[in-house]
Amino acid sequence: MGPFTVCGAGIALNQAYGDVTDVVDVTYTDVNIPTRSLLWWDTNFNNLYGVAYSSGSDVDSWARIDLEPASGLQVNLESFRLGAYNNQTRGTNVVVYAIGDPTPLYTYSGDVGNGSVSSPLFNLDLTSVSGIRIEWRDSATNVGIDQTNFTVTPAPEPSAAALAAAAASALGALVRRRSA
Numbered sequence: 001m002g003p004f005t006v007c008g009a010g011i012a013l014n015q016a017y018g019d020v021t022d023v024v025d026v027t028y029t030d031v032n033i034p035t036r037s038l039l040w041w042d043t044n045f046n047n048l049y050g051v052a053y054s055s056g057s058d059v060d061s062w063a064r065i066d067l068e069p070a071s072g073l074q075v076n077l078e079s080f081r082l083g084a085y086n087n088q089t090r091g092t093n094v095v096v097y098a099i100g101d102p103t104p105l106y107t108y109s110g111d112v113g114n115g116s117v118s119s120p121l122f123n124l125d126l127t128s129v130s131g132i133r134i135e136w137r138d139s140a141t142n143v144g145i146d147q148t149n150f151t152v153t154p155a156p157e158p159s160a161a162a163l164a165a166a167a168a169s170a171l172g173a174l175v176r177r178r179s180a
Helices: 160-179
Strands: 024-030 039-041 051-053 062-069 073-084 090-098 104-112 121-128 132-137 143-154
Touching: 051 062, 062 073, 062 143, 073 090, 073 104, 073 132, 090 121, 104 121, 132 143
Parallel strands: none
Antiparallel strands: 024 062, 039 051, 051 143, 062 132, 073 121, 073 143, 090 104, 090 132
16 A cells, blocks of 8 residues: 555555655556556465565466666665465566566576465665566466565766767777878
8 A cells, every 4th residue: 555554455555655756666567457556465475474466366467566766866676575375385487677678687487485484585686777677477466575675876977987988989080080
């Protein structure tokens, strides 16, 4: 639900949850029903409390979370945890992208959960100025995400060396043009 609202199990996440004005926009999408937000559940996803998950079934569910930084900023996805509903083991497929780039930055395909043991921690350290997209499918209804840790920092300025190299290249082109 919203940033200062208590959620109830099975309730859609408010799209403002996690947003920081002029810093980052967090978007939750049930990809099979793009107009629907992800849902929130309180317990029984292994040792996690308060996971986001999608509707559907084990064979056709698909969830997405986008972390989009404001202009001039970059987002760094540090880690997240996945848990399986009813404290069971479920298979899932996870892909993390830079928003707007179809090349995966990270992929995982395998089991999540094992009874009530700790949910796996995915340590990533992935950075993008366009934003980070986390998707999981095939069991996204029975595999939930929690403890998504990310930071938003200023995007790096072009380095002085890169600017000097560009200037030297332009100067070299000018010199070649004059000698011709």
